[in-house]
Amino acid sequence: MTYLEHVGKYFMMLKRVFRKPQKRRVFYQALMKEVEDLGIKSLGIIMFISFFIGGVIALQTALNLDSPFIPDSLIGFAAKRSIILEFAPTFCCIILAGKVGSYITSSIGTMRVTEQIDALEVMGINSLNFLVLPKIIAALFFYPFLITLAMALGIFGGWIAGVLSGLFAGTDYITGIQTDFKPFLIVYALIKTIIFSFLIATVPSYHGYYVKGGSIAVGRASTQAVVWTTILIVIANYFLTQMLLT
Structure with missing residues (x-):
């Protein structure tokens, strides 16, 4: 199957996904x-990485700005820009693409190879709407x-790093x-973050829903889903930066 065929199949999937849910109570559950599964269980890793990466950014900035003519306040300014513009929305979403993307593909892919999705279709349930x-x-x-929390913790981690290391006030x-x-x-x-979140939820779902074969195929699809989600996030990041900041 060519890339254009995959793209067409992906958008056909989205068309079925956004139909009105059949039972609101089941949908809410x-x-x-x-x-x-996708959000609360990811809090720990995002909080941990954000705090320490923020500290690393502040320390590296301080170590590279050793000129007496450059004010120490520039460290906070540079850390703020780095964390808000790129680290929190892009780097954290790439981490989520690996953690959450593999989970989504494997869970839906397992349902596909065990014929649970076929059973949903037989019962008249729109499986894409129900699952995706x-x-x-x-x-x-x-x-x-989650990303707003990552911004705050990253900036706070930079402040803690400076206070503990003594490199800047x-x-x-x-x-x-x-x-x-x-x-x-x-x-x-x-x-x-909103664009990346949509990619994180839909691209792995596509790979899991249309997987063919057994457990080995599900594992292969999970790897492909993470790779393609990361690639699309990087590409989308470039175009969004070009459109919004220039």
Whole structure:
């Protein structure tokens, strides 16, 4: 199958996904389950990585700005820009693509190879709507909160790193964070997060839903899903940056 055929099949899948759910109560229960599986269970790793990567960014910036003519407040400014513009929305979503994407593909793929999806179709249930739409909604609503938390923890981690290492004063770091603050940068990061969240929920679902074969095929599809989701996030990041910041 060519890439264009895959793209066409992907959009045909989305057309079926966004039909009206048949039973609201069942849909709500599925949505709550996806919020827990895709969002709440990812809180720990995002919080841990955000805090320490923020500290690393601040330390590396401080070590490379050793000129007496450059104010220490520039460390906070540079860390703020790096974390808000790229680290939190892009790097964290790539991490989520690996963690969540493989889970989505393997769970749906297992249902496919064990004929559970065929059973849903026989019962007259729109399997794509039942399986994929809750994942999309959970990702779109929860991941912006997750990325906002990553921004805050990354900046806080930079401040902690400076205080503990003694490379720069905490007051200078806070001054740098407040310098030339543009609220649109937060909006830009959240727009990217929404686009990336949609890709994280739908691309692995596509690979899992249309998998053919047994357990080996499911494992292969999980790997392909993570790779393609990461590639699409990087490509989307380039075009979004080009459109929104230039």
